[in-house]
Amino acid sequence: MILQESISTAVDAIRANLMRSLLTTIAIVIGTASVIAMVGIGSSAQRAIDDSITNLSARTLTVYPSRGRGSQTVNASPLVIKDADALIKDQEIKWRITPEIRGSKTLKFGNESISISVIGVRENYLSIQGYEVEEGLFLTERDDLARKRIAIIGSSVGTELKTSSKALIGKDIDLGGVTFKVIGMMKSEGSSGWSNPDEQIYIPLLTAADRLFGRQIVDSIRVEVPNTYSPEEAMISIERVLRREHDIGPGEENNFRINDWSQFTDLQKQATAIFSALIIGIAGISLLVGGIGVMNIMLVSVTERTREIGLRKALGATHQAILLQFLIEAVTLCIIGGVLGVVLGSGIYLLISIWQDWVFTIPFSAIFGSVTFSACVGLFFGIWPARKAARLEPAVALRYE
Amino acid sequence: MSIIAVEGVTKHYALGTQTVEALRGITFEIQKGEFIAIMGPSGSGKSTLMNIIGCLDSPTHGTYFLNNQEVSTLEGDELAGIRNKEIGFVFQNFHLLARNTALDNVMLPLKYAGVEKAEQLARAKAALSQVGLEDRMDHQPSELSGGQQQRVAIARALVNNPSILFADEPTGNLDSQTGHDVMQLFHNLHAAGQTIILITHENEVAEEAQRTIFIKDGLIESDSTKEVA
Numbered sequence: 001m002i003l004q005e006s007i008s009t010a011v012d013a014i015r016a017n018l019m020r021s022l023l024t025t026i027a028i029v030i031g032t033a034s035v036i037a038m039v040g041i042g043s044s045a046q047r048a049i050d051d052s053i054t055n056l057s058a059r060t061l062t063v064y065p066s067r068g069r070g071s072q073t074v075n076a077s078p079l080v081i082k083d084a085d086a087l088i089k090d091q092e093i094k095w096r097i098t099p100e101i102r103g104s105k106t107l108k109f110g111n112e113s114i115s116i117s118v119i120g121v122r123e124n125y126l127s128i129q130g131y132e133v134e135e136g137l138f139l140t141e142r143d144d145l146a147r148k149r150i151a152i153i154g155s156s157v158g159t160e161l162k163t164s165s166k167a168l169i170g171k172d173i174d175l176g177g178v179t180f181k182v183i184g185m186m187k188s189e190g191s192s193g194w195s196n197p198d199e200q201i202y203i204p205l206l207t208a209a210d211r212l213f214g215r216q217i218v219d220s221i222r223v224e225v226p227n228t229y230s231p232e233e234a235m236i237s238i239e240r241v242l243r244r245e246h247d248i249g250p251g252e253e254n255n256f257r258i259n260d261w262s263q264f265t266d267l268q269k270q271a272t273a274i275f276s277a278l279i280i281g282i283a284g285i286s287l288l289v290g291g292i293g294v295m296n297i298m299l300v301s302v303t304e305r306t307r308e309i310g311l312r313k314a315l316g317a318t319h320q321a322i323l324l325q326f327l328i329e330a331v332t333l334c335i336i337g338g339v340l341g342v343v344l345g346s347g348i349y350l351l352i353s354i355w356q357d358w359v360f361t362i363p364f365s366a367i368f369g370s371v372t373f374s375a376c377v378g379l380f381f382g383i384w385p386a387r388k389a390a391r392l393e394p395a396v397a398l399r400y401e
Numbered sequence: 402m403s404i405i406a407v408e409g410v411t412k413h414y415a416l417g418t419q420t421v422e423a424l425r426g427i428t429f430e431i432q433k434g435e436f437i438a439i440m441g442p443s444g445s446g447k448s449t450l451m452n453i454i455g456c457l458d459s460p461t462h463g464t465y466f467l468n469n470q471e472v473s474t475l476e477g478d479e480l481a482g483i484r485n486k487e488i489g490f491v492f493q494n495f496h497l498l499a500r501n502t503a504l505d506n507v508m509l510p511l512k513y514a515g516v517e518k519a520e521q522l523a524r525a526k527a528a529l530s531q532v533g534l535e536d537r538m539d540h541q542p543s544e545l546s547g548g549q550q551q552r553v554a555i556a557r558a559l560v561n562n563p564s565i566l567f568a569d570e571p572t573g574n575l576d577s578q579t580g581h582d583v584m585q586l587f588h589n590l591h592a593a594g595q596t597i598i599l600i601t602h603e604n605e606v607a608e609e610a611q612r613t614i615f616i617k618d619g620l621i622e623s624d625s626t627k628e629v630a
Contacts (some may be wrong), residue, residue, distance in 0.1 A: 005512050012500050311496045314486020316458060316513040316555070318478040395457040395483075398492070399448075 003324065010329035014336070024297045025337030027290030028377065031283045032341025032370045033348065035266065038279040039366040040349035044358035048190070061234060062259045063221040063242070075367050077255040078217040081209060083245050087223070090241045095225055095234065098122040099218035101208040102378050105176035107201065109168070112161045118175060118199045120208020128224045131197065135167045136184030144204040147211055153178040154198040157189040175201065178212055190357045231260050257325060287373070290337060291381035298330050298385035310397025323390040330382025331375050338374030342367050403466075404453065404564055404596055405527050408474075409462035411619075412449050416615040423449040425619035431598070433564075436591040438607035440568075441616035450616060455488055455567050457482045468564050485514050490593040493570035495540040495550045503529060503553045506536040510561045526567025528556040532586060548579035557588060566590065569600045569628070584609050 009309065013020045056299045065079045084099040106113060123141050138152055157164030171320070172179050178284045180203065209216055225234040242256055302309070309322060311370050313333035317325075346362060353360045412424040423446045431437055441447035452458035456472055458600030465473040472483055484490075489510075498559070507525040516524070528628060529538055532552040541548050543562050551571060558566055568587070584606070591597055597609055605614050615623040 156412060289482055307496065310500065311492075311498075312509070312513075313481060314455070314490050314496075315510045316481050316483060317563075318481045318513070320478075393458070395452040398457070400495070 003328075006321075006325045006328040008139075009325055009334065010332045013329055014303075014333060016298035017301075021333055021336075022226055022298065023062040024293050025288045025290065025333055025340065027293055028334055028337030029341040029344060031272050031286035031290055032338045033345035033373055034279050034283040034286065036342050036345025036362060036366060036372045037352075038283070038345075040346070040360070040362045041352055042272060042276050043361060043363070044353055044356070046269070047266055048356075048358060049272075049350075061223045061231060061238065062222065062223060063238060064219075064257050064259065066255045066257055077246055078254060080216045081205070081220060083314055084215070084218065084221045084241060085243050086245045087221070087238065087341070089348040090237070092237050095223050096124045097221060097223050098125045098128055099205060099221045100125075100220045101213055101215070101217075102207060102212050103208075105212065105284040107161070108158075108174040109161045109171070114160050115267065116157065116160075116175075117195075117214065118203060118208070119200055120183060120203050120205045122205050124224075125222070128222055129231060131189060132187040133164055134185050134187040136182075138184055139202070139204045144206050147207045148204060149178060149180045149207060149211065150204065151175065151185045152186060152202040154186050154196075154200045154202075156196075156198040157201060157260075158185075160199070175203075176212060176225070196357075201267055216381075235260075239267055248258040290334070291377040294330055294333055294378060295381040295385060297333075298382055299388065300325060301329070302326060302385050305389075306400040308398045309354075309392050310394050310400065313392070314398060315395035319390045321352075323386045326386035326389045327379065327382045334378030335371060338371040341374070342371060403430040404433045404435075404586075405429075405466060406464075407454070408464050410450075410453060412446075412453065412458070413461045422619055424453075426463070427616075427621055429614060430622060430623060431438075431565075431596065433592075433596055435596045435612060436610045437612045437614065438601075439614045439616065440601060440602055440604075442602060442605050445616045445618040447600060447602075447616045448492070451567070451625040453571060454565075454598065455490065455611040483511075483582070485510055486561060487497075487564045489555075489561065489563035489566045489577035491554050491558050491566065491568040491571045493552070495542070495547075495554045495574070497550055497553055499542055499555075502539050502541055503534060503545065503556075505561050506542070506553055507557045514561060524560055525589055526596075528560040530554045531551070531559065533540045546579070547575050548582055551575060551579075551583050552586065555583070555587060559577040559590070564596060566595055566597045567600075568597065570602075571599070572603075572606055573601075617618050 023192050063079065065077065065261070079099070081099055084097055087095070095133065103118055104115055105118045107116040114189065121139075123139055124129075124146060126138050131238055132156060132177065133152070139148075139150060143150055144232055153165055153168060155165055158168050168182045169185055173182060175179075186197065186202070203212065223234065225231055231243070238258055238265050244252065312322060312325075349362065350360055352358070407430070408428045410424055411422065414423060416422045416562045425446075427450060427496075430603075439447060439450065449458070453460050455476075456467070459476055460473050463473065464471060467483065467487055470483075472480070472618060475483065490496075496510070501509075504525055504615075507528050508521045511521040511524060526535070526538065526592075529535055532555050534549060534552055534556065537545060537553075542553070545553065551574075555566075557569075571587075573582060573585055587597055587599070588609070597610075599606065601607050612626040613622070614621055
């Protein structure tokens with residue numbers, strides 16, 4: 001009975017000072033929203049990372065030049081196509097290798113014109129990356145050697161040109177002033193977090209080198225290591241071949257670096273964990289600040305309503321009844337903040353998951369947990385004001401001006 | 402049978418380093434069904450006496466029996482229980498909850514008494530009918546006139562069938578005609594057997610009661626009963 005009465009009184013009191021109450025809950029809203037958004041984003045990012053790991057059928061290593069990656073950068077010892085050929089010719093390990101030449105070009109089709117990431121690769125790129133062709137064909141070794149002007153488009157390139165990717169197959173497109181024929185379209189892979197293969201165009205490596213970008217310098221060399229070798233063994237072999245190719249004497253440092261993809265994802269996981277911890281920390285501080293805000297406003301409320309408290313006591317309200325009334329008001333305030341925070345946090349996460357093409361899933365435990373935690377903040381910070389109210393002397397409180 | 406028996410009641414307050422003796426030894430009895438006025442100038446100890454008889458405060462010394470139960474030794478929630486069951490308060494400035502309807506205001510003491518919801522409603526409606534406000538039950542205080550608000554307060558005071566109806570300057574915030582109507586309501590309740598204690602500093606209001614206790618400097622200066630005409 002008293003509980004029900006207290007809840008309706010609390011809601012009335014909050015409604016009576018709606019603006020003040022909502023402003024008070026802002027810190028609670030921010031705290032809860034960060035937790036919800038972070039839990040959602042964290043789990044989606046984790047899923048994306050896990051997916052990209054399983055996409056790689058075997059260990060993939062990537063070789064980069066030491067300094068500077070783009071064609072603009074002056075680089076004393078860049079990676080060139082010949083380095084990749086040397087790795088292929090070296091028979092110590094049966095690896096599969098594709099160099100990558102990347103660059104941004106203007107893509108024109110009809111009246112549409114967009115800037116797009118173009119990547120020149122060999123025919124084995126598909127199997128190294130674990131990608132698949134949705135429709136049409138991928139390039140062949142013969143296409144590469146013939147430096148054919150053909151292109152395979154990512155699944156969402158068509159949409160950006162205000163048509164469908166399928167409709168582009170067989171059509172001619174203009175890439176940086178060179179005409180290419182679209183021969184195929186990739187299956188949608190979804191963003192991996194740092195690049196989106198769906199928004200790229202693939203062309204033969206040698207076409208890219210000789211006809212589009214006019215350079216032998218590659219941005220990276222991707223190496224698929226068979227399961228029978230450890231990445232360490234493969235790294236030693238790659239190092240040996242490239243040091244020879246680059247004429248690096250004993251004791252001199254490598255002018256290239258080899259990235260282990262899985263190490264990279266480990267780093268990514270660590271970064272995500274650090275980021276989560278940071279956000280949880282911020283959330284904790286906002287909830288603390290929010291709790292103090294709620295305590296403050298409850299103290300104001302107790303003072304403002306001293307005569308009401310006096311009256312309630314005169315009519316027979318016990319210490320416990322008054323305590324409960326104000327405690328419930330504080331908790332209700334925090335729960336409202338918590339629920340608003342869940343809505344806001346889910347909204348933020350929804351927008352990000354749409355943008356990043358992620359699956360939207362918030363565990364129920366996160367929602368339940370953060371609202372419950374908000375309620376506990378209210379309970380903790382509401383105790384002092386509520387005790388202050390409950391301890392008022394009725395005779396004094398009734399005459400309070 | 403005396404409903405109130407006060408004997409040798411004193412009340413001391415600590416005010417800084419000084420001790421203020423607000424009441425210096427009060428003794429009187431009130432019989433069931435009496436209509437009594439307690440008068441006195443401000444600073445006389447009238448309010449302190451009212452707090453003690455109304456169970457809002459405890460005396461420093463002396464005994465107070467209400468309905469043959471000693472209440473001078475009780476404190477906190479025990480006194481809250483006594484106030485809830487035995488005493489109905491009517492205040493000068495009505496003291497209604499602004500955001501609640503007349504009906505909700507009248508139901509409040511029953512909620513603290515732990516009465517069933519259906520019975521709360523029935524008794525609150527009956528009390529509002531008793532003061533002639535059956536058609537104003539869903540109005541909030543701001544939608545009622547001063548006289549109507551005071552009648553809601555009287556209905557709230559009556560809803561628990563208290564032993565004493567306690568009215569502290571009940572007409573102080575009302576114009577004379579409305580004040581007269583409210584006094585008429587008290588007379589009707591008195592005629593129906595209700596014990597009423599009126600706290601006032603106005604002779605005119607005190608005249609309405611059968612008996613007047615005059616307090617001055619913490620002591621009873623006079624206790625006079627009117628001749629019944």
